[in-house]
Amino acid sequence: MDEREPVAGPGLLLVLRRGGAAALHEQLEQELREQVRSGRLQSGARLPSSRALAAELGISRGVVLEAYAQLTAEGYLTASQGAPTRVALLASGERERPPVAATSLGARLAHDFDPALPDLAAFPRTDWIRALRTVARDAPLAALGHGDPRGEPGLRDALMAYLARARGAAPEPEHTIVCAGFTQAFAVLCRTLRSRGIDRIAVEAPGYGQHRLVAEAAGLEPIEVAVDEDGLVVDALADSGCEVVVVTPAHQFPTGAVLSSERRAALIEWAEDEDTLIVEDDYDSELRYDRDAVGALQGLAPERVAHIGSVSKRLAPGVRLGWMLAPSWLSGAVTYEKAVADRGAPALDQLALAELIGRGDLDRHLRRMRLRYRTRREALMRAIERSLPGSRADGIAAGLFVPVMLPAFDERAAAAAGVGVHVVEAVGVGEGEDTTMLALGFGNLSERGIADGVAALARAAC
Amino acid sequence: MDEREPVAGPGLLLVLRRGGAAALHEQLEQELREQVRSGRLQSGARLPSSRALAAELGISRGVVLEAYAQLTAEGYLTASQGAPTRVALLASGERERPPVAATSLGARLAHDFDPALPDLAAFPRTDWIRALRTVARDAPLAALGHGDPRGEPGLRDALMAYLARARGAAPEPEHTIVCAGFTQAFAVLCRTLRSRGIDRIAVEAPGYGQHRLVAEAAGLEPIEVAVDEDGLVVDALADSGCEVVVVTPAHQFPTGAVLSSERRAALIEWAEDEDTLIVEDDYDSELRYDRDAVGALQGLAPERVAHIGSVSKRLAPGVRLGWMLAPSWLSGAVTYEKAVADRGAPALDQLALAELIGRGDLDRHLRRMRLRYRTRREALMRAIERSLPGSRADGIAAGLFVPVMLPAFDERAAAAAGVGVHVVEAVGVGEGEDTTMLALGFGNLSERGIADGVAALARAAC
Numbered sequence: 001m002d003e004r005e006p007v008a009g010p011g012l013l014l015v016l017r018r019g020g021a022a023a024l025h026e027q028l029e030q031e032l033r034e035q036v037r038s039g040r041l042q043s044g045a046r047l048p049s050s051r052a053l054a055a056e057l058g059i060s061r062g063v064v065l066e067a068y069a070q071l072t073a074e075g076y077l078t079a080s081q082g083a084p085t086r087v088a089l090l091a092s093g094e095r096e097r098p099p100v101a102a103t104s105l106g107a108r109l110a111h112d113f114d115p116a117l118p119d120l121a122a123f124p125r126t127d128w129i130r131a132l133r134t135v136a137r138d139a140p141l142a143a144l145g146h147g148d149p150r151g152e153p154g155l156r157d158a159l160m161a162y163l164a165r166a167r168g169a170a171p172e173p174e175h176t177i178v179c180a181g182f183t184q185a186f187a188v189l190c191r192t193l194r195s196r197g198i199d200r201i202a203v204e205a206p207g208y209g210q211h212r213l214v215a216e217a218a219g220l221e222p223i224e225v226a227v228d229e230d231g232l233v234v235d236a237l238a239d240s241g242c243e244v245v246v247v248t249p250a251h252q253f254p255t256g257a258v259l260s261s262e263r264r265a266a267l268i269e270w271a272e273d274e275d276t277l278i279v280e281d282d283y284d285s286e287l288r289y290d291r292d293a294v295g296a297l298q299g300l301a302p303e304r305v306a307h308i309g310s311v312s313k314r315l316a317p318g319v320r321l322g323w324m325l326a327p328s329w330l331s332g333a334v335t336y337e338k339a340v341a342d343r344g345a346p347a348l349d350q351l352a353l354a355e356l357i358g359r360g361d362l363d364r365h366l367r368r369m370r371l372r373y374r375t376r377r378e379a380l381m382r383a384i385e386r387s388l389p390g391s392r393a394d395g396i397a398a399g400l401f402v403p404v405m406l407p408a409f410d411e412r413a414a415a416a417a418g419v420g421v422h423v424v425e426a427v428g429v430g431e432g433e434d435t436t437m438l439a440l441g442f443g444n445l446s447e448r449g450i451a452d453g454v455a456a457l458a459r460a461a462c
Numbered sequence: 463m464d465e466r467e468p469v470a471g472p473g474l475l476l477v478l479r480r481g482g483a484a485a486l487h488e489q490l491e492q493e494l495r496e497q498v499r500s501g502r503l504q505s506g507a508r509l510p511s512s513r514a515l516a517a518e519l520g521i522s523r524g525v526v527l528e529a530y531a532q533l534t535a536e537g538y539l540t541a542s543q544g545a546p547t548r549v550a551l552l553a554s555g556e557r558e559r560p561p562v563a564a565t566s567l568g569a570r571l572a573h574d575f576d577p578a579l580p581d582l583a584a585f586p587r588t589d590w591i592r593a594l595r596t597v598a599r600d601a602p603l604a605a606l607g608h609g610d611p612r613g614e615p616g617l618r619d620a621l622m623a624y625l626a627r628a629r630g631a632a633p634e635p636e637h638t639i640v641c642a643g644f645t646q647a648f649a650v651l652c653r654t655l656r657s658r659g660i661d662r663i664a665v666e667a668p669g670y671g672q673h674r675l676v677a678e679a680a681g682l683e684p685i686e687v688a689v690d691e692d693g694l695v696v697d698a699l700a701d702s703g704c705e706v707v708v709v710t711p712a713h714q715f716p717t718g719a720v721l722s723s724e725r726r727a728a729l730i731e732w733a734e735d736e737d738t739l740i741v742e743d744d745y746d747s748e749l750r751y752d753r754d755a756v757g758a759l760q761g762l763a764p765e766r767v768a769h770i771g772s773v774s775k776r777l778a779p780g781v782r783l784g785w786m787l788a789p790s791w792l793s794g795a796v797t798y799e800k801a802v803a804d805r806g807a808p809a810l811d812q813l814a815l816a817e818l819i820g821r822g823d824l825d826r827h828l829r830r831m832r833l834r835y836r837t838r839r840e841a842l843m844r845a846i847e848r849s850l851p852g853s854r855a856d857g858i859a860a861g862l863f864v865p866v867m868l869p870a871f872d873e874r875a876a877a878a879a880g881v882g883v884h885v886v887e888a889v890g891v892g893e894g895e896d897t898t899m900l901a902l903g904f905g906n907l908s909e910r911g912i913a914d915g916v917a918a919l920a921r922a923a924c
Binding site: 033121294340343345 | 488499532536578583590595599603607609627630641642646676754756779803809810906
């Protein structure tokens with residue numbers, strides 16, 4: 001034995017625990033892997049013979065042989081007939097990972113006016129678990145395998161009845177694709193369009209930032225089209241030359257406008273005349289507090305509209321379930337993209353949602369929440385009037401946010417004071433240079449929290 | 463009133479139900495929408511006055527006015543001051559949808575040797591629901607909102623401990639991304655690579671068809687690299703000029719080979735020398751029946767390997783949960799692609815899986831299943847020997863399928879006899895021209911089902 005070559009000798013410092021959860025050979029393997037990875041056992045180093053190591057550790061030689069064989073198969077060690085076992089040349093500590101950067105997901109906010117959040121504490125946990133228990137017991141075995149990439153038939157049927165009733169939509173289970181929330185449905189649709197040669201998509205300005213990000217990730221160029229108090233300016237859309245538009249007709253984000261009936265007609269006429277597609281982002285349409293919600297655009301022109309909705313505002317974003325009602329000519333291509341995206345949504349969650357809809361739990365929950373959100377919205381309107389003189393609150397009595405125009409606003413000061421607000425990037429015409437538009441969310445704040453938050457905002461930043 | 467213009471008269475045939483679940487105005491709206499869509503109410507047709515319709519239906523005029531106003535806002539009807547209400551010009555039945563093609567998801571198979579399925583009946587429903595109930599009660603509220611796109615910290619921590627122990631991997635929660643099964647993780651990774659300028663990816667031949675389809679959907683060209691009895695031929699990979707390869711080292715699909723220790727070392731050397739990336743598809747590695755599973759390649763070279771695993775074989779595909787251990791230099795980009803793909807996996811499912819791992823339920827389930835699958839695999843080997851003379855069963859004692867070489871095989875006859883088999887497309891060298899390779903799955907069949915199925919296969923198609 002050459003004294004100069006590195007030897008992983010008695011200094012191996014292996015600690016094995018008898019009677020531990022892991023078998024001795026597994027413990028030994030894990031220890032050795034760790035030492036190779038960390039570089040404590042150097043590349044090329046010779047390991048003690050199985051006999052010597054077994055004696056040192058007071059374990060049987062078979063255990064050591066088993067560990068050596070395992071690590072040789074995995075590439076950590078090398079062994080050839082008659083030669084000593086060594087650390088493999090490649091498994092060196094030199095390739096250690098760079099130090100991990102500490103992640104900060106943002107300091108905890110004292111007041112979070114997130115416009116995208118419903119009341120998370122109101123998520124009907126008991127109903128949800130009851131539904132899951134029922135479907136876990138009754139679900140057909142096939143549902144636990146690789147199902148239809150469009151989603152469980154039971155949910156697509158339930159959605160048909162529900163969306164016809166609650167949204168005036170014209171859903172067909174055949175062309176309904178269950179997705180992981182709005183984002184996935186839109187992402188899958190954008191990729192489908194991209195693969196059909198579409199390269200631009202009209203987005204509302206101001207609009208929902210995710211429209212732009214998701215479209216860009218799919219290789220589509222977002223083209224901004226103006227929004228006014230009647231929603232998307234359809235004449236401007238026609239001038240854009242885009243073949244697709246994504247729009248929030250029931251409650252424009254973030255201006256809070258409703259697409260007027262004239263604009264609805266004009267939008268569909270545009271789609272008919274130009275042979276184009278409308279993507280309807282129907283994110284919070286059922287949360288209307290002054291009257292019935294305006295029905296879905298899709299109901300008017302099912303072959304011209306890809307309608308996307310989700311449970312994110314109805315239940316909670318963390319559930320990650322949504323749906324697309326696709327035009328029949330597009331649904332096959334969308335289904336393929338969904339299949340290669342993730343093969344379909346989780347079966348039990350889908351069936352639980354079908355159960356929640358079928359039992360009327362979802363309707364009951366929404367009725368309860370509409371009352372609660374209405375009260376919270378009114379609390380926010382009062383607080384704005386009281387604490388933010390010179391500001392103007394806009395938008396219809398709907399959804400989970402109020403658009404507010406502020407004559408002066410200091411974004412950094414708000415952040416420093418722990419007040420989280422959504423600042424709208426591109427504000428519509430007719431406002432002063434210094435005007436800032438916020439979309440102030442109220443869904444996940446108590447009435448007290450709303451009043452305190454607006455007061456803090458006024459103190460710090462307005 | 464011009465007698466020639468179409469009038470939606472008393473022939474409207476509206477059926478409203480008093481005391482039904484929906485309010486009268488909602489019923490009326492729904493009926494009218496349906497009639498406009500179906501073309502029964504023609505474009506431009508004049509509707510009865512609210513007074514006349516109310517009288518005819520025996521309801522209050524306010525209900526009719528409410529319905530008309532709603533449908534006007536939605537674009538189904540038009541109304542201007544003093545003029546009668548009409549069906550909007552665009553909402554015509556001419557744009558009815560084409561008839562829906564009947565979907566056939568394949569006739570039900572009498573014997574389904576699906577190589578991708580675990581025992582679906584063995585899915586631990588009780589454990590899963592118990593875990594869900596626990597986490598639904600205890601989950602932090604924030605988990606129900608928009609969480610970290612990489613996944614819940616609780617699951618990423620649980621996976622770290624689990625994958626280090628069970629797979630000899632070197633996971634870091636920071637660089638672990640929870641995904642909807644293998645497919646999504648691979649799809650997200652392929653899109654990340656494509657956006658970094660990669661345009662080709664080496665795939666095993668024969669290999670897993672989904673590798674090719676998902677890569678192509680992301681815009682990558684799959685380049686075939688041969689597989690032999692030691693797994694991927696690394697020399698051939700080097701010749702391919704690809705910068706990325708996707709490989710199944712622990713149990714090659716569909717040949718059943720294990721990547722030899724020499725090849726493992728050569729593969730990592732290739733990745734180091736060429737500054738390339740290895741994608742490790744670790745789909746069924748824990749199901750090894752003759753010895754301990756070979757540890758993950760990722761443990762040897764965490765900065766060179768993107769390791770992907772899932773619960774699809776461990777629990778059931780319908781759960782749709784998987785994970786990627788990304789190299790640190792790639793994890794930020796992968797996280798962004800995951801965020802624009804669907805903003806993250808469902809929170810409660812993730813936390814339930816963490817609970818299942820933490821309580822040891824997953825380990826117990828896998829111990830039980832290894833015994834069961836081992837018995838089923840032996841039953842399949844016996845049945846092949848008995849019923850398919852001249853055939854050769856290959857592969858290690860692992861996973862959920864056995865690769866079988868058949869001297870003669872009639873695929874259509876098998877399908878006609880209701881026997882579902884996975885025919886391997888590109889078979890390795892050294893076999894006769896007429897040889898067919900099947901990957902016969904046994905995971906979701908009873909011992910009796912296996913014997914009957916192989917007998918039916920032999921009768922019909924061999």
